[in-house]
């Protein structure tokens with residue numbers, strides 16, 4: 373059964389009725405406008421009566437257990453943009469009571485906030501307010517916080533540095549191959565779609581302009597974005613300057629190749645205009661007060677997105693983010709906790725976590741030295757980063773804040789029965805609470821290969837890593853009640869690495 377959005381919206385039929393009343397009253401014919409007393413006690417259901425519009429970009433934000441944001445811009449037919457959506461649980465019938473008007477942002481995005489939704493339920497929607505929906509215009513709400521969905525599994529799809537389609541070079545098209553490899557694996561393994569789509573930064577090369585986002589994000593994943601909530605993090609290429617910015621100020625965004633920055637007031641930074649991210653804990657977690665970093669709950673999974681590009685570069689803003697994530701994780705009681713940010717603490721790929729690269733990679737050191745101890749202390753299970761255009765996956769580690777040479781398996785890694793770092797596979801699967809009786813270890817994955825795999829550092833591999841591969845692909849995480857399995861899937865749909873954590 374449909375639930376009416378709490379905010380009172382006037383649907384089109386009501387608008388027509390009011391218009392008709394006004395016209396009738398004008399010549400003083402004293403014909404009473406119809407009211408509810410004239411209606412049969414059970415009025416026939418009426419579908420939304422608008423016309424479906426196919427926007428140039430369409431995506432979902434903050435899909436939770438009882439709310440979701442549908443966001444769009446443009447009309448591929450060149451006609452008027454849609455100003456409302458209709459939604460419901462039946463694809464072929466979207467009730468008129470569901471008509472929800474959109475707000476238009478300073479950069480011309482329309483966003484409709486759907487509220488009062490039922491947890492763990494599939495909803496269909498029509499941009500433009502038609503009475504039926506296309507199959508790919510549907511999403512499933514999250515289960516209530518702490519719960520699993522009916523199928524018993526929460527699936528995350530994670531891509532990093534996937535923004536290659538907006539830059540003309542030999543890597544263009546790589547994101548399509550990665551996407552198709554992931555979809556091929558899904559099709560051959562039960563067909564379960566992802567519940568969450570996480571992007572690890574460098575989502576639109578080379579400068580993160582609005583036009584580049586259109587090509588690298590919206591034109592690359594249209595069906596996934598119209599059916600799956602998108603949760604991103606900021607990469608260096610989201611700040612213009614060809615990825616070389618070392619500023620902590622989003623207002624310093626500059627894109628010489630991509631034209632003018634986006635207009636204020638939201639931000640000159642297209643990433644912050646495009647995304648509508650939770651700032652007040654409205655999706656779960658502790659409110660951060662900024663869209664640059666945030667957290668949310670999706671059933672039994674808690675996800676934290678940190679800003680390793682801007683907020684870490686200034687001592688005061690870094691301290692504020694560190695305090696916030698400490699508070700957020702201290703309050704977190706979810707079964708599984710996943711953290712994403714762009715700059716990997718441990719990598720020997722196209723970036724080297726032992727080098728600051730003229731300041732561009734200073735965040736690697738800041739995140740490793742100041743943030744990874746918090747992950748150890750508060751039971752984070754998985755950390756995903758990009759930036760290095762390679763796949764690398766660590767052992768189950770903790771307490772490693774120094775350069776690669778300081779990694780000591782005996783003290784930093786969970787060990788197998790032979791005293792070697794455990795693989796996370798077969799009889800060496802990890803347990804959330806480790807052998808020492810505490811939940812103090814984390815698997816770190818670099819997945820900056822969502823569109824291109826470029827090169828490795830001279831000192832590859834990093835000693836904290838179990839597996840590394842110079843190959844493009846993406847990650848699927850399946851979080852169930854008592855175990856979590858993460859898989860790296862290449863562009864052929866083959867699983868090249870996996871590990872399991874049991875709880």
Ligand SMILES: [Fe+2]
Nearest residue numbers: 533574759820
């Ligand atoms: Fe990158």
Ligand SMILES: [Fe+2]
Nearest residue numbers: 574607608759
């Ligand atoms: Fe990067």
